[in-house]
Amino acid sequence: MPVYLDHNATTPLDPRVLEAMQPYLAGPAANASSLHRYGRRARHAVEAARQQVADLVGATPAEVIFTSGGTEANNLALKGVLAAAGGGLAYGATEHPAVMEAAESLRATHPVSVIPVDGGGAVDPLALQTLLQQARPRLVSLMCANNETGVIQDLPRLAPLIQAAGAWLHVDAVQAAGKLPIERETLGADLLTLSSHKLYGPQGVAALVVRAEVPLAAVQQGGAQEKARRGGTENVAAIVGFGLAAELAKSEQDQRRAQLAPLIARLDEGLARLPGVVVFGHGRPRLANTRQFALPGWDGEALLMALDRRGFAVSSGSACASGSGEPSHVLLAMGHDRVTAKGAVRVSLGRDNRPEHIEQLLAALTELAAVPGAVA
Amino acid sequence: MIYLDHAATTPLHPQAAQALRAWLDQPGAQANPASDHAAGRELRARIEQARAQVAALIGAQPEELLFTSGATEANNLALKGALEFRGRSGAHLVTSRIEHRCVLDSARWLETQGVRVSYLRPDARGRIDPAAVLAELRPETVLVSLMWVQNELGSCLPIERLAPRLRERGVLLHVDAAQAAGKLAIDLARTPVDLLSLSAHKLGGPPGIGALFVRKRPRARLSPQLHGGGQEQGMRSGTLPAPLILAFGAAAAAAAAEQPALAARLETLRERLWQGLRAGIPDLTRNTPPAGEAAPQLLNVSVPGVEGESLRARLPALALSSGAACSSATREPSYVLRALGHDDALAEASLRYSLGRDTTAAEIDQAIQLTVAAVQALRDIARGVPPAALAATDPRYPSPVWQRFCAPTRVGAVAAAPEQHEIGTRAGRDRLWLGVWRDASGRVQQACFQALGSPYTIALGQWLCESLSAASGPLQPSAAIIRAALEIPEERAHCALMGEEALLALSPPVIPA
Numbered sequence: 001m002p003v004y005l006d007h008n009a010t011t012p013l014d015p016r017v018l019e020a021m022q023p024y025l026a027g028p029a030a031n032a033s034s035l036h037r038y039g040r041r042a043r044h045a046v047e048a049a050r051q052q053v054a055d056l057v058g059a060t061p062a063e064v065i066f067t068s069g070g071t072e073a074n075n076l077a078l079k080g081v082l083a084a085a086g087g088g089l090a091y092g093a094t095e096h097p098a099v100m101e102a103a104e105s106l107r108a109t110h111p112v113s114v115i116p117v118d119g120g121g122a123v124d125p126l127a128l129q130t131l132l133q134q135a136r137p138r139l140v141s142l143m144c145a146n147n148e149t150g151v152i153q154d155l156p157r158l159a160p161l162i163q164a165a166g167a168w169l170h171v172d173a174v175q176a177a178g179k180l181p182i183e184r185e186t187l188g189a190d191l192l193t194l195s196s197h198k199l200y201g202p203q204g205v206a207a208l209v210v211r212a213e214v215p216l217a218a219v220q221q222g223g224a225q226e227k228a229r230r231g232g233t234e235n236v237a238a239i240v241g242f243g244l245a246a247e248l249a250k251s252e253q254d255q256r257r258a259q260l261a262p263l264i265a266r267l268d269e270g271l272a273r274l275p276g277v278v279v280f281g282h283g284r285p286r287l288a289n290t291r292q293f294a295l296p297g298w299d300g301e302a303l304l305m306a307l308d309r310r311g312f313a314v315s316s317g318s319a320c321a322s323g324s325g326e327p328s329h330v331l332l333a334m335g336h337d338r339v340t341a342k343g344a345v346r347v348s349l350g351r352d353n354r355p356e357h358i359e360q361l362l363a364a365l366t367e368l369a370a371v372p373g374a375v376a
Numbered sequence: 377m378i379y380l381d382h383a384a385t386t387p388l389h390p391q392a393a394q395a396l397r398a399w400l401d402q403p404g405a406q407a408n409p410a411s412d413h414a415a416g417r418e419l420r421a422r423i424e425q426a427r428a429q430v431a432a433l434i435g436a437q438p439e440e441l442l443f444t445s446g447a448t449e450a451n452n453l454a455l456k457g458a459l460e461f462r463g464r465s466g467a468h469l470v471t472s473r474i475e476h477r478c479v480l481d482s483a484r485w486l487e488t489q490g491v492r493v494s495y496l497r498p499d500a501r502g503r504i505d506p507a508a509v510l511a512e513l514r515p516e517t518v519l520v521s522l523m524w525v526q527n528e529l530g531s532c533l534p535i536e537r538l539a540p541r542l543r544e545r546g547v548l549l550h551v552d553a554a555q556a557a558g559k560l561a562i563d564l565a566r567t568p569v570d571l572l573s574l575s576a577h578k579l580g581g582p583p584g585i586g587a588l589f590v591r592k593r594p595r596a597r598l599s600p601q602l603h604g605g606g607q608e609q610g611m612r613s614g615t616l617p618a619p620l621i622l623a624f625g626a627a628a629a630a631a632a633a634e635q636p637a638l639a640a641r642l643e644t645l646r647e648r649l650w651q652g653l654r655a656g657i658p659d660l661t662r663n664t665p666p667a668g669e670a671a672p673q674l675l676n677v678s679v680p681g682v683e684g685e686s687l688r689a690r691l692p693a694l695a696l697s698s699g700a701a702c703s704s705a706t707r708e709p710s711y712v713l714r715a716l717g718h719d720d721a722l723a724e725a726s727l728r729y730s731l732g733r734d735t736t737a738a739e740i741d742q743a744i745q746l747t748v749a750a751v752q753a754l755r756d757i758a759r760g761v762p763p764a765a766l767a768a769t770d771p772r773y774p775s776p777v778w779q780r781f782c783a784p785t786r787v788g789a790v791a792a793a794p795e796q797h798e799i800g801t802r803a804g805r806d807r808l809w810l811g812v813w814r815d816a817s818g819r820v821q822q823a824c825f826q827a828l829g830s831p832y833t834i835a836l837g838q839w840l841c842e843s844l845s846a847a848s849g850p851l852q853p854s855a856a857i858i859r860a861a862l863e864i865p866e867e868r869a870h871c872a873l874m875g876e877e878a879l880l881a882l883s884p885p886v887i888p889a
Contacts, residue, residue, distance in 0.1 A: 069614045071602055097605045204585065220449055222451065232449060305412075
């Protein structure tokens, strides 16, 4: 049984969540839009889950739109707002590909600008201010915490600048949810993306939370589901699971952080002892479960494979960009050279990790750091 | 409860449930199939097996399938992706008036982007003539999008005849096969369809997953509509929901194995249903084409002389719909039935029975009996014959309405009464007739009613007769009082206005001297 250290890619399903999904997986079929009794039961379940998801971020249920995943939610946020309101878009240089690529697809029809980050992955308020004045975007998209480095954006400080410039703020909170408090008011988010399978819920469901006054055009047409903002039959079982996962993420957040704290402290301590190690975003506020680093002389993919053979499931960065052979755009945006960036390996911890997992990983890394990466 | 709404969604096939369970129950970490570690690679391999299973169901190559979140997304991607790739401005799209809402909405959206769209009219049974499709082609026609099996009617498009003709003309053909897959034999190796949409939860897989077939040779080209990590050959970004895909694969494999036998069995059951219904309701209209021209699982009928909402309310033991589930929220009569030339009232009084692999002959016989009884009761209420009472509950209706709707005791022949009143809503869909007997002083002694309308109208007739007969004092013609007495919600307030109108017609003599 490998040690799973890739929780930012996907988290295991919480058994309690599976339990809650069971009646909708095994029970009578129900399309939540059907008017008969089974359909109405499914509708109630969907609406209860909508409340649970809204509660996680301090929103109202009517502001929650269920989608098929974080990628769709991010696409809907960017394309939906610009289609409804026009104007330009600005996004952070270290955003997830779902934001970055969606934004770039809009370049043909809308002004699109990229907000630079500093060497620690943080958006500089002054640089943001300048860009807001020059580009006057209608929508700004910034992530709450980076999926690769774990670096946390200082949104409570940046959001007022965006608000003052008359732009709406979309926050991709996929990695932050369940790890940090993500009260929508505190973050200053007008739109906010959450994903179920990053917080111990099922895959195939996510949400875009949209403040009522933000205009949003549907991107996927068809049916009157989700108040005509997102057509498609509701994925009832997954939505129910997502709802409970969101509720647990809120109620158990402190406990989960407390459990991770000694693990990440030990990991930091151990990494610091590896000669020549580069820890990305070092010294910056980061998620308590995420560390991305490079070992000198090691290519990230090679190190990943070497760790894989020793029974550790880690990642070289964002899972969806895996195998492309390209260095991480996040690390390049932070000013790292291509070789250093290509050395990156990401460890992301979760509820199922134990102190001995960290010890085992550090032992393996110490061993690998002593041999040249090329022979691995 | 008899579930005859399999076209809305059908239960998980046992093999799909098993695949899902096997995945969900496996201890420890699950992986993101895009991850490069061993768990990710293993999962990727299993997803590719599932892709091959889905491909085999339709005679495609695995690499020709893109997984999507469902048929809605697949249809959106097919239409918008193909038109965006070819250039939307001035391009021409051919579709029909009876496509699924998501195709029609995508087409309307494309119109806002400069695409010209032709919406073909079906014949009275919902059939689209291939010749009419060809006649609609123009030099700038990029895409024809039509559904294989119409989801409300079951009518089949002769894709095998149409596809080669479109290929000759160099026009792409997209087929929404959400209702066809697993019910009809589909072989894309022999049928030159370019794009084809599938939905897992219509064929025994889970909701939340579907697929778009995109032909490789000759290559159908699309622009992606969801941008991100570049999964699915860059055509559809987003983490692949592994458990849903594995279950989809298992369901597709089962559907492929069971299709011929299932189709034959469903067709037999469907015809049994039709024969039984028609025997009990001789003037029933069949909207579904005859066997052989229709998918085996669907039967759509319209019932003249009854009102649709009351008809469905009288069938609490049947889970079925009047049309497509996704349009149910709007409660408007089906645009599909209106496209066939039905008026609103007849379109509303329609029932879509959709059968699935666990439907039994006994359930069909029960459904026949329940439907015939419901129609009989409503027709009795309309012609003034006391109907059989219905014992059921329905939380959607206020109790004072529901009780009176289920067991109206004051239904009687209004023509026999010395004094008669007819009251109707402005829209004319609800009619209420009151018959009144008075004593020498003009005081109402007895009242009866007939009604053709919603449960609210029937309950109103019953309440008026009860109140008039029992009136020891004046009955104030006030919609507010009637609303309060029957607990009529805001959106149905017009029914209370009907009651007010009735009392006004009867007053002042209602008030005892």
